[in-house]
Amino acid sequence: MEVSTSIPTTLSQTYESQNVREFLTKKYGWKGEVDDIDWTVHQRALKAFPNSRRQTLIKFVHQWLPVNDHKGNQELSPGCPFCLDHNETQEHMLYCNNEHVKKCRTEEISKAIQRIRALRGDPALNQILIQAISSPRDTLETRVYPDRYATLIQNQNKIGWRQLLCGRITNEFVRHHDNYASLNKGTKLDGEQWATCVVKILWEAVLNIWHHRNEFVHEHAKQSDAHRQVIQDEVRRIYQLAPHIDPDDRQALSTPEEKVLAYKNKSMEDWVNRITPRVNQAIRRTHERTKRRTKAITHYFKSVSGPQNPPTTTGTRQRSQQVEQSKVNRTKLTVASFFRKAPKNDDKPP
Numbered sequence: 001m002e003v004s005t006s007i008p009t010t011l012s013q014t015y016e017s018q019n020v021r022e023f024l025t026k027k028y029g030w031k032g033e034v035d036d037i038d039w040t041v042h043q044r045a046l047k048a049f050p051n052s053r054r055q056t057l058i059k060f061v062h063q064w065l066p067v068n069d070h071k072g073n074q075e076l077s078p079g080c081p082f083c084l085d086h087n088e089t090q091e092h093m094l095y096c097n098n099e100h101v102k103k104c105r106t107e108e109i110s111k112a113i114q115r116i117r118a119l120r121g122d123p124a125l126n127q128i129l130i131q132a133i134s135s136p137r138d139t140l141e142t143r144v145y146p147d148r149y150a151t152l153i154q155n156q157n158k159i160g161w162r163q164l165l166c167g168r169i170t171n172e173f174v175r176h177h178d179n180y181a182s183l184n185k186g187t188k189l190d191g192e193q194w195a196t197c198v199v200k201i202l203w204e205a206v207l208n209i210w211h212h213r214n215e216f217v218h219e220h221a222k223q224s225d226a227h228r229q230v231i232q233d234e235v236r237r238i239y240q241l242a243p244h245i246d247p248d249d250r251q252a253l254s255t256p257e258e259k260v261l262a263y264k265n266k267s268m269e270d271w272v273n274r275i276t277p278r279v280n281q282a283i284r285r286t287h288e289r290t291k292r293r294t295k296a297i298t299h300y301f302k303s304v305s306g307p308q309n310p311p312t313t314t315g316t317r318q319r320s321q322q323v324e325q326s327k328v329n330r331t332k333l334t335v336a337s338f339f340r341k342a343p344k345n346d347d348k349p350p
């Protein structure tokens with residue numbers, strides 16, 4: 001999805017220059033927590049992304065992504081495009097229970113866990129991260145892990161574990177990895193590099209979930225346009241039948257065609273479902289009247305010319321009427337096979 005134009009285009013500059021500390025303190029009611037966040041890691045991870053993805057991430061960490069509940073999208077429904085049950089906030093976009101979203105999230109989390117393990121960092125830190133990202137949570141229990149990780153867990157508890165996805169990671173992670181790296185030659189990354197990689201991995205998962213969501217929304221919009229085209233074709237076909245209906249029966253089509261074509265999809269579909277049976281009935285009546293008139297005229301000419309040699313003019317007219325009627329029948333069949341709902345009694349849009 002295109003980003004909202006109401007957001008500044010020089011987001012990076014805005015982001016760099018604003019007083020982030022003051023902003024977050026106010027937004028989350030933080031006190032000293034903001035000092036525990038490793039801002040160097042945050043900025044390094046951000047700068048590792050190409051510009052367009054960086055802009056998306058900055059919006060994400062500020063909760064400015066143009067999800068449906070975003071106040072910049074007042075003309076759109078705020079609902080989640082997947083489950084239709086909740087407003088689509090950023091949080092909901094990530095944690096919606098719809099099967100499509102769950103499948104995408106599970107795959108992304110699983111990829112992220114594999115990549116974090118591949119960094120060959122402290123297994124206990126990996127385990128803490130895996131527990132934190134496997135399901136949304138604000139706090140972790142300190143007693144589950146060795147005592148030396150208690151400060152790390154407490155600090156991130158104060159910041160919030162969901163904030164990891166916003167790249168707000170406590171500097172205790174950096175310190176612990178530095179300790180681990182000094183004792184283990186398996187990793188070549190220092191604490192800052194390792195934590196930057198972790199944040200990058202988490203942000204790539206977020207970007208992929210967002211991309212998946214946007215593809216779904218665009219595909220849905222495309223299908224909706226194609227569906228509208230089909231309904232509009234049916235409306236046009238119904239109005240093309242008007243010349244085959246006697247003037248007395250044409251009140252069903254009293255609404256101007258252009259007005260009907262401008263209805264919203266649901267209203268237009270309802271209109272077609274109401275009008276089609278009425279139009280078919282009107283065509284049947286016209287057909288019966290035509291038959292009666294034809295019989296009367298034929299009868300008159302029979303009495304003059306006899307049944308063996310009907311006048312050429314009458315025969316021509318009858319054939320012409322038959323051809324017209326066969327055209328109408330063909331059209332009726334097409335319309336009738338497309339619409340299945342029961343008829344109603346008026347042609348007003350709901």
Ligand SMILES: [Zn+2]
Pocket residue numbers: 080081082083084085086092096097098
């Ligand atoms: Zn949902």
